[in-house]
Amino acid sequence: MFVIAITNQKGGVAKTTTAVNLAAGLALLEYELNPKKPAKVLFVQLDSQGDGTAIITNVMNRGKPEDYDGTGLTIADILLADQPPTTGDAIRHANIPLMLVNKGVYSLDYIPVNPETMAEASISIHNVDMRDQRLDLALQDGIVMSKYKYVIVDTPPGNILMIKNGLAAATHVIIPVATAGAGLRNLLDTFATVRKIQKLLNPDLKVLGILPSKCIMSRSETKLVLEELEKHYSELLFSPIIERAEISAAFTMGYDIFSYLPPRSGSPTFISKKEAAIEFGRFTKEVYCRLHGIRLSNLEKSLNVEETA
Numbered sequence: 001m002f003v004i005a006i007t008n009q010k011g012g013v014a015k016t017t018t019a020v021n022l023a024a025g026l027a028l029l030e031y032e033l034n035p036k037k038p039a040k041v042l043f044v045q046l047d048s049q050g051d052g053t054a055i056i057t058n059v060m061n062r063g064k065p066e067d068y069d070g071t072g073l074t075i076a077d078i079l080l081a082d083q084p085p086t087t088g089d090a091i092r093h094a095n096i097p098l099m100l101v102n103k104g105v106y107s108l109d110y111i112p113v114n115p116e117t118m119a120e121a122s123i124s125i126h127n128v129d130m131r132d133q134r135l136d137l138a139l140q141d142g143i144v145m146s147k148y149k150y151v152i153v154d155t156p157p158g159n160i161l162m163i164k165n166g167l168a169a170a171t172h173v174i175i176p177v178a179t180a181g182a183g184l185r186n187l188l189d190t191f192a193t194v195r196k197i198q199k200l201l202n203p204d205l206k207v208l209g210i211l212p213s214k215c216i217m218s219r220s221e222t223k224l225v226l227e228e229l230e231k232h233y234s235e236l237l238f239s240p241i242i243e244r245a246e247i248s249a250a251f252t253m254g255y256d257i258f259s260y261l262p263p264r265s266g267s268p269t270f271i272s273k274k275e276a277a278i279e280f281g282r283f284t285k286e287v288y289c290r291l292h293g294i295r296l297s298n299l300e301k302s303l304n305v306e307e308t309a
Contacts, residue, residue, distance in 0.1 A: 002291050003139060003151040004208065005170035009193060010186035011157030013178045014213040014241070016052040017251055019043070019154035022174075023056070024097040024256035025284030026150050027107040028270040031100055032303055039149035043094065043110040044075065044135070046166055047156035048122055050113035055254050057110070058095035074114045076121035079134045079165070087111070088143030098259040099270050109148075122159055131161060132201055136169035160193070167197040172208040172291070179215045179225040179240070208290055211283065212240035238286050239279065246276040269303070 006019040023043045031038040045052045073090035093106040100107055125131050138144075139151060155166040167173060175190050177183045187210065198205050210233050215222050229237055241247075250260035257280050263272040271281040289296050 001139075001145055001148055001151065002172060003153065003170045004287070005153040005155055005166040005173045006176065007155045007163060007166060007173050007194075008175055008177065008186060008190050009157060009160070009163065010178070010182070010189075013176045013183070013186070015157070015176055016045075016047065016154050017247060018174070018176050018211060018213065018241075019045075019152050020052050020055050020251075021257050021280045022284060022287060023108055023150075023152040024258055025280055026152075026288065027100060028097055028258055029284055029288060030149070031105060031107055032270065038105065038107045040147055041108045041150045041152065042091065042144065042148045043108065043152050043154070044139075045110075045113050045154045046075070046118075046135070046159075046162040047154060048113075048115055048118040049156075050115045050118065051251075052154045053110055053113040055251065055256065056094045056096060056108070057092075057112075058098070058254055072112055074112045074117055076114060076117040078111070078138045080121050080124055080128055082128075084134075084138060086143070087138045087141035088147075091143070096256050096259050097270070098255070099262060122156075122162060125161055125165075132164045133168050135165040136202075139169050163193060164197060164201070167194060167205060168201040170202070170205055172206050174208050174211055174238075174287070176211045176213040177225075177229070179212050179222040180219070183225055184228060207236060208287065209238045210236045211238045214243045215240045216243050239282055241279050241283065242275070244276045246274065250276075 006015050008015055023041050027041045043056050073085050078084050078087055078090060090111050091109050092112060094108040094110050095101055096108065125134065128134065153166040153170060155163045173194055175187060177187050194207060210229060212226060212229060226240065246261060247257060250257050253260065257277050258270055261272045261274040261277040263269060271277050285296055285299055289299055
């Protein structure tokens with residue numbers, strides 16, 4: 001099982017957008033590779049705002065979902081309880097990506113977040129045993145280990161203890177970096193936290209890559225940051241995600257980018273020819289290839305075989 005933490009200690013670098021679209025993208029990619037039995041993805045959010053979970057449940061701006069009413073198990077219960085509930089009992093089917101849900105295929109699941117209880121948990125977790133490793137213990141649940149190939153963990157900005165929980169549970173970390181302002185300095189701070197977790201809690205944690213996000217290519221600052229990233233971290237860089245109106249619109253409307261920009265009817269692929277979908281599709285494929293140690297060209301070749309079969 002691959003547990004991928006999306007982490008940057010700084011806010012506003014598109015962590016949640018990255019996490020949601022990667023989770024949806026992996027669900028779609030695994031379905032394209034094996035439609036009869038696609039590998040499953042679990043989305044976990046440690047941010048008390050719960051925006052990612054609102055999109056995953058496809059209810060953003062459509063009223064509160066049933067999971068938010070306080071009667072169901074949430075990630076806060078799993079992180080705080082002296083005798084935590086079975087993680088599998090808290091998991092729900094996601095309502096995205098829509099293309100799969102419309103086929104009756106639920107390849108993406110999530111653990112509910114209640115913003116109020118999660119805000120309390122962000123404070124109360126300082127007082128529980130093994131406070132840095134509560135998520136790691138939860139993901140060792142037998143149902144989770146046997147059912148999911150990927151777990152995507154969206155970590156919050158600023159809350160070091162929740163970030164530590166995400167990194168302690170992860171096999172890999174992806175660091176989105178804004179190509180403006182203090183992006184490079186924030187990257188160094190995040191790397192320092194990752195190294196500390198590797199030394200003290202999770203020696204097997206690997207940095208899967210750095211994702212330049214919210215790139216405005218017409219700005220000289222963006223070009224300078226990308227040049228510095230290429231100079232110092234070329235082997236870790238993912239292809240950049242350009243800042244586009246469709247990405248923020250999809251987030252606002254409560255969709256992953258692939259559902260917001262679906263391909264034309266009859267298309268053999270789930271990725272439309274819109275640039276925003278293409279970029280996140282490529283990012284998903286790059287993640288898949290790095291995890292599985294294969295070339296992007298070989299993955300695309302296998303997808304083309306499936307599409308023409």
